[in-house]
Amino acid sequence: MNAGTKNLVPFTKDDPRINRKGRPRKEISLLKVYGYNKQEITDCILVMMSLTLEELKAIFDNPNATILEKMIANALFTSLKKGSFFAGELLLNRAIGTPQQTSEVNMTASIQVLAPDGETADLINKL
DSSP: TTTTTOOOOOOOOTTTOOTTTOHHHHHHHHHHTTTOOOOHHHHHHHHHTTOOOOHHHHHHHHSSOHHHHHHHHHHHHHHHHHHHOHHHHHHHHHHHHOOOOOOOOOOOOOOOOOSHHHHHHHHHHHH
């Protein structure tokens, strides 16, 4: 064994480190089970992004509010409370898409072949 693998422990059949359920489903995939389509989700996000805190709280506290409305209201309120724009940015990107990013790459290269002797130089020049 080399030094990089001496502390590794192999997986066994019932190892608790193995995630048998796989990666959790995304929230949008979960909402499709409840009958939401992509346009309804987008409309809900855009409308709720324009609400005040009191209106968000009223939606979250409303027992007749849909799961989608409660999830978005909670995400926005929690994000604001933490002082993070992550949830807001994620919701905006979901609704209207990420801004187009462009980059410009300029590259110049030159290759200089130095021959060690005259015979090799002649061979290179014949190519």
